[in-house]
Amino acid sequence: LLHLPKYCYTVKFSFCTKYLFHFSVTRFQFILFRFWVHIIMSYVFALWTFYVLYVEYKEVAAMRLRYLASENRRPDQFTVLVRNVPPDPDETVSEHIEHFFRVNHPDSYLTHQVVYNANKLAKLVQKKKSLQNWYTYYLNKYERTSKRPTMRTGFGGVVGTKVDAIDYYSSEIQKLSEAEALGREKVLSDPKAIVRAAFVSFKSRWAAAVCAQTQLSHNPTIWLTEWAPEPRDVYWRNLAIPYFDLTIRRLLMAIALFFLIFFFMIPIAFVQSLANIEGIEKVFPFLTPLIETKSVRSFIQGFLPGIVLKIFLILLPTILMMMSKVEGFSSRSSLDRRSAGKYHLFLLVNVFLGSIITGTAFQQLKTFLHQPPTEIPKTVGESIPMKATFFITYTMVDGWAGIAAEILRLVPLVIFHLKNMFLVKTEQDREEAMDPGCLNFATYEPKIQFYFLLGLVYSAVTPVLLPFVIIFFAFSYVVFRHQVINVYDQRYESGGSFWPDVHRRLLIGLLISQFLLMGLLSTKNIEKSTIALLPLPILTIWFHVYCKGRFQSAFVRFSLQDAMTKDTLERATEPNLNLRAYLKDAYVHPVFKGRSHFDSPLLVPDEENNTLVLTRRSS
Numbered sequence: 001l002l003h004l005p006k007y008c009y010t011v012k013f014s015f016c017t018k019y020l021f022h023f024s025v026t027r028f029q030f031i032l033f034r035f036w037v038h039i040i041m042s043y044v045f046a047l048w049t050f051y052v053l054y055v056e057y058k059e060v061a062a063m064r065l066r067y068l069a070s071e072n073r074r075p076d077q078f079t080v081l082v083r084n085v086p087p088d089p090d091e092t093v094s095e096h097i098e099h100f101f102r103v104n105h106p107d108s109y110l111t112h113q114v115v116y117n118a119n120k121l122a123k124l125v126q127k128k129k130s131l132q133n134w135y136t137y138y139l140n141k142y143e144r145t146s147k148r149p150t151m152r153t154g155f156g157g158v159v160g161t162k163v164d165a166i167d168y169y170s171s172e173i174q175k176l177s178e179a180e181a182l183g184r185e186k187v188l189s190d191p192k193a194i195v196r197a198a199f200v201s202f203k204s205r206w207a208a209a210v211c212a213q214t215q216l217s218h219n220p221t222i223w224l225t226e227w228a229p230e231p232r233d234v235y236w237r238n239l240a241i242p243y244f245d246l247t248i249r250r251l252l253m254a255i256a257l258f259f260l261i262f263f264f265m266i267p268i269a270f271v272q273s274l275a276n277i278e279g280i281e282k283v284f285p286f287l288t289p290l291i292e293t294k295s296v297r298s299f300i301q302g303f304l305p306g307i308v309l310k311i312f313l314i315l316l317p318t319i320l321m322m323m324s325k326v327e328g329f330s331s332r333s334s335l336d337r338r339s340a341g342k343y344h345l346f347l348l349v350n351v352f353l354g355s356i357i358t359g360t361a362f363q364q365l366k367t368f369l370h371q372p373p374t375e376i377p378k379t380v381g382e383s384i385p386m387k388a389t390f391f392i393t394y395t396m397v398d399g400w401a402g403i404a405a406e407i408l409r410l411v412p413l414v415i416f417h418l419k420n421m422f423l424v425k426t427e428q429d430r431e432e433a434m435d436p437g438c439l440n441f442a443t444y445e446p447k448i449q450f451y452f453l454l455g456l457v458y459s460a461v462t463p464v465l466l467p468f469v470i471i472f473f474a475f476s477y478v479v480f481r482h483q484v485i486n487v488y489d490q491r492y493e494s495g496g497s498f499w500p501d502v503h504r505r506l507l508i509g510l511l512i513s514q515f516l517l518m519g520l521l522s523t524k525n526i527e528k529s530t531i532a533l534l535p536l537p538i539l540t541i542w543f544h545v546y547c548k549g550r551f552q553s554a555f556v557r558f559s560l561q562d563a564m565t566k567d568t569l570e571r572a573t574e575p576n577l578n579l580r581a582y583l584k585d586a587y588v589h590p591v592f593k594g595r596s597h598f599d600s601p602l603l604v605p606d607e608e609n610n611t612l613v614l615t616r617r618s619s
Helices: 017-023 032-070 093-104 119-145 165-189 205-212 243-263 265-273 277-283 285-291 294-302 304-313 316-327 332-369 373-386 388-408 410-422 427-433 441-458 463-486 499-522 527-533 535-551 560-573 579-583
Strands: 079-083 109-116 150-152 162-164 194-202 224-227
Touching (some): 150 165, 332 441, 388 410, 499 535, 527 535
Antiparallel strands (some): 079 224
16 A cells, blocks of 8 residues: 555546556556565465464464363263164164164263154144144133134134134144144154164263264264264254265255356346446436436446345345255254355355456457457456455445444344234244344355455455455444344354364465466566465465364364363262263253153163173074
């Protein structure tokens, strides 16, 4: 920025592309030493990014280790999720699991909970819950008015036979209760309803860490183990998916994501064409008098592309989350991480690269067809600083306005009043309607990283974009700090395990900025500038490999030393702890909790010290 007055023509600052063009590298005269300023600044930004990311990675890793060392006792500290249990002709799945762990972990195995496919039963329970809500509503209404309420049994309660509402819902609840009892018994007795997976609990954290982080069988495709998610983090619906189906599902979703990103380029291209007034007038000539007015013309050029793009992106996170659920991940935190990765890729390809490449193709198509192929890189390279106007507008429309909408929470307020007006029938409904929800990591994290990408790309190309990005991050820090502390509920605790993904995507943005700068400077017919930038991508990749080897193990493994320390302290402070009772119902499917006739697998006390393992095998 200090060199801009020296190396730029005299300009008057404006948000129009014509004047913003003066603040970019494209405007500089073709003198070698002037481009060395941008090369030096690219190294400065890269080295500063390395330093900040290293310090942050080190701090987050230390915070995670301190959290794991100081957190209270939780069921997931003693539990491992075991999947792809091999079939056995002589034993049930539960017996086979108990037999295997009694043999291979004789001193540490405590108990296990087999996973049941209770998805249909869960729908039945949810339907019964809804009917009970309606029953409570009409019962309260009767107590207030002393008049028996009536309703119609047809669609929406407006057609069909007129009946007494309390009697109707009472009979329907009774029918569903009987169907629920039959369904529960069927799930427990049907071998096909038992999934070849289980939550296996151990007597100590040390034993659970050994099991979760080692290979249990010589066959690497069976007896697969991983740390169990905490009970509130479990996504029960996906546990019923057979393990070998997961690979096929994820392949299909990868293909679907590719086509989603590819076909979404069509509306992106249309959005970019809106910035061209002449193009709109050519397609819609009857709008020419309206478009030529100063206010409408400024609105179309400045804000309409960003607004239309925002509308297209509203439903995208929901679609990506549905795709992640189809992939079969067993925890809500894994679903958020996968959805965040998909959303980041989408923003990178469609919003960033699509806004540059597609916009250039529409504006320069005629030039591309009538110029030598060697001139095409120059045209594309010059479009990067030319698109700074669009990204400034996008930062204000999506970034600034989005942060303002986050602190105001107008949409949740409107939704609450609509629910309160049409859906709330009981106090339980009102509490659910007032639920603030949790921070949507799968949406917010990729968006924040997108603005990191914009700052890195334009830092050495068109630095006038940086103040807009800095203002966005300043607002974001203040707003999200307030929302996390005072507004949102915590749905699960990940202990900072998402940071490696965040770190990797930040370095991807840095690599993209370096390659784009190399492409831009190569259009100036100065070969030395491109050669001088070659070490930057190599340094970035090396930095990623170094940080991964230095810190990532703290996010994927739990040290045996720390596990033994916590176990020793716990035995000293709570010598009479009944760990079996503590873990008994931790990983029972929610539809079975509180049912006295549901017998979770328990160990026989007489067998705990028996070196012989009972089995029903014939061989």
